[in-house]
Amino acid sequence: MTGLDDRLDGLRAVVTGGAKGIGAGIVRRLAREGTHVLILDLDANAAQDLAAECGHLVSVAAVDLTDLGAVNSVIADHGPVDIAVNNAGVDQHAFFTRTTPDDWRRLLAINLEAVFAVTHAVLPGMQAAGFGRIVNIASEAARLGSRGGAVYAAAKGGVVAFTKSISIENARFGITANCVMPGPIDTPLLRSAVDKGGEGLLKAMEGATLLGRLGTPDDVAAAVAFLASREAGYVTGEVLGVSGGMGVAAG
Numbered sequence: 001m002t003g004l005d006d007r008l009d010g011l012r013a014v015v016t017g018g019a020k021g022i023g024a025g026i027v028r029r030l031a032r033e034g035t036h037v038l039i040l041d042l043d044a045n046a047a048q049d050l051a052a053e054c055g056h057l058v059s060v061a062a063v064d065l066t067d068l069g070a071v072n073s074v075i076a077d078h079g080p081v082d083i084a085v086n087n088a089g090v091d092q093h094a095f096f097t098r099t100t101p102d103d104w105r106r107l108l109a110i111n112l113e114a115v116f117a118v119t120h121a122v123l124p125g126m127q128a129a130g131f132g133r134i135v136n137i138a139s140e141a142a143r144l145g146s147r148g149g150a151v152y153a154a155a156k157g158g159v160v161a162f163t164k165s166i167s168i169e170n171a172r173f174g175i176t177a178n179c180v181m182p183g184p185i186d187t188p189l190l191r192s193a194v195d196k197g198g199e200g201l202l203k204a205m206e207g208a209t210l211l212g213r214l215g216t217p218d219d220v221a222a223a224v225a226f227l228a229s230r231e232a233g234y235v236t237g238e239v240l241g242v243s244g245g246m247g248v249a250a251g
């Protein structure tokens with residue numbers, strides 16, 4: 001039986017968007033539990049600072065996740081991966097009628113296609129090893145919709161359906177695939193929305209949860225660490241809200 005001390009020890013992970021926000025919380029948590037982590041992020045400086053803080057277990061590949069060829073070669077060069085956390089994402093905060101096809105393509109490229117690309121790159125190695133954990137960061141927007149985030153919500157809905165499909169195709173290889181749906185989490189992404197929407201938006205976000213507060217990257221990282229661990233081997237195809245009860249609060 002897997003003990004609490006060795007549930008993640010010695011495993012090898014990639015975390016997209018691991019330089020800041022929720023991703024940085026996930027990197028810190030996995031490294032603390034003994035996992036080797038490769039951060040894939042555009043922001044090389046923030047990623048290097050985090051790696052220096054975490055010590056020898058964390059390394060960095062500066063890559064734009066919308067460059068699917070680059071994603072593939074970085075992962076191929078890195079070697080086998082046990083855990084893939086598809087966390088990178090962007091939102092736009094604009095009513096749908098004010099968005100353009102270029103906006104849609106950019107949001108889908110980061111929030112959905114990059115998830116395909118990383119998963120496609122890591123699955124053959126996981127299948128050969130007979131072990132793997134895919135954890136995809138969706139959003140409560142996939143369940144509830146989002147005012148000012150229609151394309152984002154659609155992409156996240158796609159992430160949920162994709163994850164379930166991957167869980168079905170890969171269960172026989174000992175690979176699990178699950179989604180985490182954060183609610184409002186205090187990160188640079190959320191702060192950029194508040195900069196546009198003002199303090200009223202912040203209060204509305206807090207009020208949309210049962211617990212009446214924003215979440216933290218650590219709140220999400222704790223759920224991800226469980227789903228990524230050896231001890232979660234009988235959990236697959238699931239969607240876990242980490243949103244202060246937002247799904248229930250919305251009725």
Ligand SMILES: NC(=O)c1ccc[n+]([C@@H]2O[C@H](COP(=O)([O-])OP(=O)(O)OC[C@H]3O[C@@H](n4cnc5c(N)ncnc54)[C@H](O)[C@@H]3O)[C@@H](O)[C@H]2O)c1
Nearest residue numbers: 017020021022041042064065088089139184185187188189
């Ligand atoms: N913060 C929230 O309230 C919230 C709520 C629900 C879901 N989420 C989801 O959680 C995930 C993390 O969000 P966050 O709030 O930490 O975001 P964030 O903006 O704070 O951090 C995102 C990270 O992804 C990186 N990134 C963005 N585009 C990239 C690209 N093209 N290539 C490589 N790296 C790229 C950024 O450099 C950054 O380090 C996202 O998928 C987001 O949709 C966040």
